[in-house]
Amino acid sequence: MTRTNYGPGPVAVLGLGTMGTGLASRLLAQGIQVRVWNRTPERTEPLARAGAVAVGRPSEAAEGTSAVICTVADGEALGAVLRGPDGVLARGTYSGALICASTVAPEEIVRLAGDVPSVMDVGMLGNRDHARDGELRLFVGGEERVFTAGRPLLELLGKEVVHLGALGSGMRMKLLLNLLMGIEVQAMAEAAELAAATGLDKQLVLRTIAGSGFASPVMSFKSRRLATGRFDEPDFRLRLMAKDLMLATEQAAAAGLRLPLTAAAAHTHTRAAEQGFGDEDCAAVTRAVAPEPGTHT
Structure with missing residues (x-):
């Protein structure tokens, strides 16, 4: 064209x-x-x-x-x-x-x-x-x-x-899509951190998730960042995901809806941004899930 x-x-x-x-x-x-x-x-x-x-x-x-x-x-x-x-x-x-x-x-x-x-x-x-x-x-x-x-x-x-x-319709659709992305990537990060905390091989778990029917394409894509721990040169900054999740919760509240998963993801992403990871890739939400240094399981 x-x-x-x-x-x-x-x-x-x-x-x-x-x-x-x-x-x-x-x-x-x-x-x-x-x-x-x-x-x-x-x-x-x-x-x-x-x-x-x-x-x-x-x-x-x-x-x-x-x-x-x-x-x-x-x-x-x-x-x-x-x-x-x-x-x-x-x-x-x-x-x-x-x-x-x-x-x-x-x-x-x-x-x-x-x-x-x-x-x-x-x-x-x-x-x-x-x-x-x-x-x-x-x-x-x-x-x-x-x-x-x-x-x-x-x-x-x-x-x-x-x-x-x-x-305004384009923004409504975008917020819905980012809502799904934020929840999916956080869920995978939580699974990977639980794997590491309970003695499983984190890399193997992430490969398994990425190749399974449970994974969306975005989860397969983001699993590589979680596996390497590299969150620089972001595809989508964590602070922007936190903003969009908060916007989605505000849209829900205005419509009289409760979205518990979205609210939880918004809280976790906001906490990760406050910890200084806001300009890293949104997969860095795992930083807010990982145990504090010195924590023993």
Whole structure:
């Protein structure tokens, strides 16, 4: 698919974490003009060497583009890049597709969008490699006509693109998916720590789990991190998983639901983040499960 399928202008990517960098790389590889911004400018340098235009403000990144993709960490950061003094919407509306792919509360998306009609919220399922290779699964909320106009660009970024309904729907789906991931990875970490504490070979147990019918693909993938104990160069930071699990519990409370497993996982991830593991991969939740040094079983 070529650039002419969705519009003549370049695309801005705001926020160059794992997913933002992957998306910008994908666009560059497809011959799209890309403008990039990140709160810490040094993250723009590899993409600038690859052909992107690095700028100093979100509003500057958006100038002359047909689409803006926001992939910042949380609601506060998204509010700043959209509505802050240097934000995309600081001087009024934006005429292109405004794609919010940051995982935030659905109500936050609606509030930040205000009366801007071109906003879509996109829940992304996949990792950095999927983002770079156009293999994401994308779940979209927003007006039907806005989705239809933006779909060619989304199909450039993902192998599956699903319109779920009104604005906020993409975030609701993303929170459900991360809820499952957080619980599954914590459950596997607990099983591995119990194995080690009771005399079983932890590596053998993790291989067994990964090759069993009990394991989801994400568990098989994360089992390798648990086996090696390497949580640097994260696929998804633990503090972001803690945030998303807390958002899911808040959504449940607002709907009058009790989600005991989600609440427990949110507590464990929050504790691990408070212990200093927030910028490690989310599989580092095992640190909050492992026995304290010197503990005997």
